[in-house]
Amino acid sequence: MKEIRPHLGPSDTHATAQAEGGVVGRGGDGKIDGMAKITGAAIFTDDIRLPRMAHAKLVRSTHPHAKLLTIDTRRALAMPGVLAVMTGEDLPTPHGAIPVARDETALAVRRVRYIGEPIACVAATSEAIAREAAAVVRVVYEPIEAILTIEDALDPDLPPIHDTGRRPSNVLRRVHQHHGDVDAGFAAADLIVEELYAYPGSTHVPLETHAAVAQPLPEGRLKLWTSTQNPHYVHKTVAHVLGLPEADVRLIKPDVGAGYGGKCDTFATELCTSWLAQKLDRPVKLAFEREEVFYAHRGRHPTRMWVKMGMKKDGTITAIDFKAVANGGAYASYGVVTAFYLGVFLSMPYQIENFRFTTMRLYTNLPPCGPKRGHGALQPRFAVEAHIDRMATELGLDPVEVRRAQMVEPNSTTPNGLQITSVGLNECIEEALMGSGYAAKRGRLPPGRGIGFATSAYMCGALNGVYPDALPHSGVQIQIDRSGRVTIFSGTADIGQGSNHMLATLVSERLGITPHLCRVVEGDTDLCPVDLGSYSSRVTFMAGNAAIEAADKLRARIAESVSTALDTSVASLRFRNGHIGDGSRSMEWIEAIRLAEAATGTLGSSGSYRPPEADKRFRRNPIGPSPAYSFTATVAEVQVDTESGIVVIDQVWCAHDLGRVLHPQIAEGQIEGCVYMGVGEALLEEQTYEHGQMQCPSILEYRIPTVYDTPAIHALLVESHDPGGPFGAKEVGEGPQLSVVPAIANAIFDAVGVRLNHPPFTPDRVLRALQGRPPAEAKPMPEFQSRRGSS
Amino acid sequence: MPRIQLTINGETVTHWVADNRSLLDFLREDLGLTGSKHGCDVGDCGACTVILNDRPRLACISLAALCDGTDVQTIEGLGRHDKLHPVQATIHRHVGAQCGYCTPGIAMRLAALLKANPTPDDAAIRSALGANICRCTGYTKILAAAAEIVDEWTARDTPPDGSLA
Numbered sequence: 001m002k003e004i005r006p007h008l009g010p011s012d013t014h015a016t017a018q019a020e021g022g023v024v025g026r027g028g029d030g031k032i033d034g035m036a037k038i039t040g041a042a043i044f045t046d047d048i049r050l051p052r053m054a055h056a057k058l059v060r061s062t063h064p065h066a067k068l069l070t071i072d073t074r075r076a077l078a079m080p081g082v083l084a085v086m087t088g089e090d091l092p093t094p095h096g097a098i099p100v101a102r103d104e105t106a107l108a109v110r111r112v113r114y115i116g117e118p119i120a121c122v123a124a125t126s127e128a129i130a131r132e133a134a135a136v137v138r139v140v141y142e143p144i145e146a147i148l149t150i151e152d153a154l155d156p157d158l159p160p161i162h163d164t165g166r167r168p169s170n171v172l173r174r175v176h177q178h179h180g181d182v183d184a185g186f187a188a189a190d191l192i193v194e195e196l197y198a199y200p201g202s203t204h205v206p207l208e209t210h211a212a213v214a215q216p217l218p219e220g221r222l223k224l225w226t227s228t229q230n231p232h233y234v235h236k237t238v239a240h241v242l243g244l245p246e247a248d249v250r251l252i253k254p255d256v257g258a259g260y261g262g263k264c265d266t267f268a269t270e271l272c273t274s275w276l277a278q279k280l281d282r283p284v285k286l287a288f289e290r291e292e293v294f295y296a297h298r299g300r301h302p303t304r305m306w307v308k309m310g311m312k313k314d315g316t317i318t319a320i321d322f323k324a325v326a327n328g329g330a331y332a333s334y335g336v337v338t339a340f341y342l343g344v345f346l347s348m349p350y351q352i353e354n355f356r357f358t359t360m361r362l363y364t365n366l367p368p369c370g371p372k373r374g375h376g377a378l379q380p381r382f383a384v385e386a387h388i389d390r391m392a393t394e395l396g397l398d399p400v401e402v403r404r405a406q407m408v409e410p411n412s413t414t415p416n417g418l419q420i421t422s423v424g425l426n427e428c429i430e431e432a433l434m435g436s437g438y439a440a441k442r443g444r445l446p447p448g449r450g451i452g453f454a455t456s457a458y459m460c461g462a463l464n465g466v467y468p469d470a471l472p473h474s475g476v477q478i479q480i481d482r483s484g485r486v487t488i489f490s491g492t493a494d495i496g497q498g499s500n501h502m503l504a505t506l507v508s509e510r511l512g513i514t515p516h517l518c519r520v521v522e523g524d525t526d527l528c529p530v531d532l533g534s535y536s537s538r539v540t541f542m543a544g545n546a547a548i549e550a551a552d553k554l555r556a557r558i559a560e561s562v563s564t565a566l567d568t569s570v571a572s573l574r575f576r577n578g579h580i581g582d583g584s585r586s587m588e589w590i591e592a593i594r595l596a597e598a599a600t601g602t603l604g605s606s607g608s609y610r611p612p613e614a615d616k617r618f619r620r621n622p623i624g625p626s627p628a629y630s631f632t633a634t635v636a637e638v639q640v641d642t643e644s645g646i647v648v649i650d651q652v653w654c655a656h657d658l659g660r661v662l663h664p665q666i667a668e669g670q671i672e673g674c675v676y677m678g679v680g681e682a683l684l685e686e687q688t689y690e691h692g693q694m695q696c697p698s699i700l701e702y703r704i705p706t707v708y709d710t711p712a713i714h715a716l717l718v719e720s721h722d723p724g725g726p727f728g729a730k731e732v733g734e735g736p737q738l739s740v741v742p743a744i745a746n747a748i749f750d751a752v753g754v755r756l757n758h759p760p761f762t763p764d765r766v767l768r769a770l771q772g773r774p775p776a777e778a779k780p781m782p783e784f785q786s787r788r789g790s791s
Numbered sequence: 792m793p794r795i796q797l798t799i800n801g802e803t804v805t806h807w808v809a810d811n812r813s814l815l816d817f818l819r820e821d822l823g824l825t826g827s828k829h830g831c832d833v834g835d836c837g838a839c840t841v842i843l844n845d846r847p848r849l850a851c852i853s854l855a856a857l858c859d860g861t862d863v864q865t866i867e868g869l870g871r872h873d874k875l876h877p878v879q880a881t882i883h884r885h886v887g888a889q890c891g892y893c894t895p896g897i898a899m900r901l902a903a904l905l906k907a908n909p910t911p912d913d914a915a916i917r918s919a920l921g922a923n924i925c926r927c928t929g930y931t932k933i934l935a936a937a938a939e940i941v942d943e944w945t946a947r948d949t950p951p952d953g954s955l956a
Contacts, residue, residue: 030883037891038879040826040866044892047825207830207838207892207926257828257892258927290831496890496927665886669928673889676929699835699924707920707930715931 020574021509024727027663031501032515033255033494042255045211045227046287053213054083056272056286057130059120059137060295061112064148064365064692065161066141068110068119075136076122081129083280085137086121091275093241097233097265097370098466101172101332103162106241106271112141113161113330114367115692116295121272123284146365146692150304150325153362154782161330161363170363172332173339178356179347179415185319185354189310193391196306196781197383198758200686201327203299204372205704208257210296211287214273221248222278226270229259229493230533231523233466237266242274249274253523256495260677261371263495264535265298265333294697298333298370301326301361302687303342303379306781307387315392315402319354322346324380325782326369328361333370335361337623341376344416346384349425349457349631350406353415365692371535373677374737377458382759385454385742390755399746400438400453404429408457410720417615421628422730424657424720425455428633431655431716436635443750448640450751454742455633458735459626460659460725461538463614466623472608474542475529478507478550480603484590486511486518488550491531492543493523497733498666499539503547505662506726510551511558512575513589529606537731540662541628542609544726549607554596557603561596562587612724628722630730631657634675634739636711638747642770645763649679649744655716659730664717670732671715678740680705683760795859799824800868808855814848815839817855818865826866826895830924837923840896841865847903847919866895869902877943878902881936889927897923901937910945913938 019025036042059071073085088109096102107118120137124130147153147161153170160168186192212226222244228234228251235251242249256263273284288296308321324342328335343357374381392399408414410423432453433439441451465473477489488507494500504518521527531543555575562580563570565587572582578589587595597603611627618624635653640646652675661667684703688695696702715736721728741759749755754769758777768775796805799822808817815832818824818841830838832851839850842864870876875883878901888894897920904911904919911919916937920930 027886028884031886031888034883034886034888034891035872037888037894038875038883038898039869039871040895042891043825044828046829047819049823205924205926207836207890207924208828209830256890258890260926287829290833290835496892498886498889663886665932669886669889669932672929672931673927676931677926679929698833699831700833704924704926706924707917707934710930713929713931 019509019727021512021576023505023509023515025661025664027665031498031666032504032518032520033500044208044255044257045213045225048213048225048254050213050215050283053283053285054123054125054276054280055127055130056121056123056276056284057127057134058118058268058292059122059134059139061108061115061117061119063112063141063143064115064146065144066112067144068108068112069140069142071120072138073120075138076133079129079133081125082133083123083125084276086272086276088119091241091271093243095237095241095266096332097334098332098336101336104331106268106275114365115694116367117330118268121268121276123276123280148364148366148689148692150327150362150782153327153364161365172328172361172363173336174358174360175339175343176358177343177416180354182319182321182354182356186310188312189318190313191391191395192308192310193387194306194308195387195390196757197386199303199305199379199382200759201300201302201369202372202681202685202687203294203297203702204260204262205699205702206258206260206262209288209290209293210263210267210269211285212269212273213283213285214277215283216277216281221250222274223250223252224270224274225252225254227256227263228253229263229495229535231493231525232491232530232533234266234270235525238270238274241271250526253493256493259495259534260373261375261535262298264371264533267296290699291697294694294702295367297329297367300372301328301338301369304779304781305380305383307383309387309391311391311395313395315395315397315405317350317352317406320346320352320384322355322357322380323781324359326361327364327366329364329366329368331368333368334375335369338376342380344625345377345457346380347414348418348629349408349455350403351408366689367694373674373734374458378738381456381738382742385739386745386755386757389746389749400429400433403455417617418625419615421724422659422720422722423631424718425631425633427718428631428655428657429455431718432633432635432653435653435714435716436637438635441637448642448751450640450747450749451635451637452743452745452747452750453635454739454746455631456735456738457629457631458731458738459536460541460628460630460731461611461626462536462623463611463618463627464624465532472546472610474531474546474609475606476503476543476546476550477529477606478554478604480554480593482594482597484517484593486513487521488518488547489521489528490543490547491523491525491528492539493534495534497534497670498663499534499543501666502540502544502662506544506547507551510548510555510575512580513578536623537734540729540731541725542611544729545609546607548726550605553605553607554603557600558592558596561599562592565595627724628730630732630735632736632739634743636740636743636747638744638751640748640751640766642752645767645770647683647748647761647766649683649711651712651714652679652740653714653716654736654740655718656732656736657718657720657730658732659722659725660719660728661717662727662729667717667732668715671736672713674734674736675713675740676705676710678737679710681759682741682744684709686760793856795856797858797860798862800864810856812855813851814853814855814858815850818850824865824867828892828895830892837900838893838896840899840923842899842903845903845906847900866898869898876902877940878905881940882933885932885936887928887932887936893923893925897925897933905940910941
């Protein structure tokens with residue numbers, strides 16, 4: 001029997017709180033910052049122009065692996081309008097997303113490690129001059145043998161790409177864990193199946209390219225606007241690399257044209273503009289061109305996986321043995337975390353007692369991979385969900401019922417110490433099945449049409465921050481003006497996901513006003529308390545709780561004043577529709593706040609959130625597991641043309657347990673975006689390389705779904721009221737993507753009876769499978785061969 | 792360097808432009824109309840879509856010098872908070888703009904479509920939007936917004952006066 005122990009969350013939570021303000025869950029009125037976006041008034045970084053602003057362009061490597069012998073900048077410097085040329089030696093302090101793997105520099109120092117790596121940065125009076133000058137910077141390379149494949153990276157006879165550290169190796173991180181007794185699990189199985197899977201590399205393609213503007217301030221300080229998801233970490237990194245006190249750097253995140261994980265790291269945009277602005281004593285802008293975004297990358301790790309699973313005749317999963325190797329590219333980025341996430345969520349969302357995994361994240365001479373929506377957890381989810389479908393079908397079982405019979409239970413702990421709180425997975429399955437008419441369609445659609453199913457779980461933020469410390473993960477300050485306007489200060493980064501509206505929703509709910517009376521000041525390190533950033537689906541859960549705490553402190557002060565004035569008890573007061581009252585008597589918001597300010601002084605407050613301690617097994621892990629988990633069930637309906645191999649996805653039903661709906665349209669939008677991105681990875685998106693050169697560095701060549709490629713998407717919202725979440729809310733920004741690709745793979749099997757283990761499911765791969773030929777790019781797992789058998 | 796005269800958002804503008812100045816850089820750099828966006832600069836993404844002589848046009852691959860005598864409308868001229876174009880109002884209400892970077896291009900694309908054909912069917916709407924990439928929304932809320940406008944106008948048998956800027 002599994003151990004059941006209650007989750008120890010924050011002591012004062014709002015999961016079961018009545019949404020008396022009538023704001024939570026209402027929606028229908030657009031986002032508080034939507035007007036700026038719909039009128040073109042939103043200011044993105046590249047829209048910023050300052051007096052005397054110089055423009056910068058990068059010189060990028062044409063070799064995947066080489067020593068830099070000379071960088072001749074004389075011709076560039078001689079061009080009229082050129083102000084400076086910066087090279088790696090000017091700013092050599094190493095940095096990196098994760099402190100244990102600081103292996104990058106602003107510009108390459110003495111050695112380049114991938115095609116497209118920045119080598120030099122030219123500043124000029126115009127962008128056109130900077131571009132021309134960058135083209136005449138002459139770089140002399142001495143090529144080194146490039147390490148491009150998983151096999152190369154694991155070959156101990158080939159040299160390490162990074163020769164620093166105690167034991168240089170092209171294995172950045174290896175993680176091995178064993179939970180329960182896997183061998184006993186296999187002994188108890190009626191069927192054991194082994195299979196190889198390969199998940200392709202893909203990239204984010206935010207429509208706004210990375211950009212930064214740095215401005216030197218008269219006091220010697222620096223102001224930096226940048227298109228980032230993680231203002232706090234980038235702020236720390238820029239100060240560290242520039243050698244400035246953190247207090248002397250003000251980082252501002254303007255409107256950001258999305259990230260999906262691609263704008264978590266610190267880039268040459270931020271570091272080069274900062275250095276050049278100081279050197280030239282004038283503002284400097286650097287905006288990536290589209291092709292450069294593909295080289296900056298930090299996208300999905302191409303991952304080769306091996307799954308061995310044991311199942312009883314009734315569908316019970318008795319054991320999983322799992323290995324994954326990720327080709328991570330030239331720098332670490334968040335790769336230490338990737339190696340961890342490739343394994344640690346393997347069993348989720350099921351009760352599986354016996355599993356072990358070995359995962360590796362490698363260095364190669366390719367553009368660096370990093371976090372993309374569903375970071376690290378997505379590739380194994382594809383493999384395991386496809387594998388369960390395969391084995392259930394082989395045993396003659398319903399793949400849905402096999403899953404439903406072994407879901408994790410609320411208030412339980414998994415064998416590897418993940419503390420499960422709320423679980424709405426069963427409701428998700430019901431919604432997805434009902435919505436899609438799954439039961440009537442499975443195995444009964446006409447030839448060439450099929451329907452498939454998969455489930456998944458995802459985290460709501462991580463219990464550990466990137467830097468181990470005892471500080472809150474999120475802080476919010478609130479100030480109420482005598483006009484009635486409420487200003488929320490938060491270090492969060494709204495990159496389009498709607499975190500500004502989330503904060504306004506929660507604060508206005510507690511204060512009983514409309515969200516449109518709230519202003520959110522965010523992503524400005526001079527003005528806002530720290531929030532760790534828009535990654536790991538953490539913002540609603542963590543910043544949301546901080547916002548409620550801050551709002552409730554003010555609510556208490558206002559309630560005290562109002563109760564005195566109305567001669568009623570604080571407990572009887574309700575805050576709703578701009579009024580505070582006990583049912584018989586009430587006072588308008590504006591009157592109430594003036595009364596409270598007169599009685600208690602300026603109306604300001606702060607709140608903060610720090611997640612509960614991780615299970616001791618996770619304490620030393622970067623980022624770590626989560627305070628809560630979201631759950632998803634996805635059904636996809638497809639058509640497969642057996643002549644051409646073309647797959648068309650007709651409809652996708654994605655039911656997601658997000659704990660509590662704060663704003664229905666924003667929540668649906670996140671699910672729709674996840675399904676869209678999953679559809680792209682299922683059918684179209686794959687990064688390919690020739691001799692280290694990316695073959696598709698444009699929006700035309702790297703095929704992302706247009707409106708024609710996008711199916712009808714049905715976003716279904718399921719509430720489970722998490723005890724730790726703000727009004728019970730959990731994440732909705734990443735989790736829904738995890739089960740999309742396996743649901744599509746399983747639908748293709750239902751349609752034409754072939755199993756495809758390597759997305760994207762392109763016509764050639766589908767045709768090969770239909771013809772019974774092995775996939776063209778099938779490669780064995782290092783050290784492991786595919787083998788099938790039963791016991 | 793040619794001198795061009797054109798109408799931009801209803802105002803006559805006269806300007807010297809370099810031969811190789813794109814319409815997008817002319818709008819953004821010379822006129823400060825930054826609502827039209829750089830997404831790719833080669834005509835792949837649609838973020839720079841403006842309306843030129845009533846037709847949608849990719850400003851990043853149009854030469855400003857060739858726009859002499861034309862009528863150009865950008866997102867700045869489509870509608871403001873107190874007089875939104877129906878496309879803007881409906882996308883806003885549906886939360887069809889997430890990051891909002893593709894939104895100006897998509898709004899101009901749909902506005903041009905609805906001016907040419909106030910009641911396009913779903914195929915016509917998809918055909919128009921096929922030139923614009925949105926990476927956030929899966930197009931779902933944008934399509935729903937467009938469908939709502941068409942439904943409303945079909946029911947009324949005519950678009951509301953002045954709604955087609």
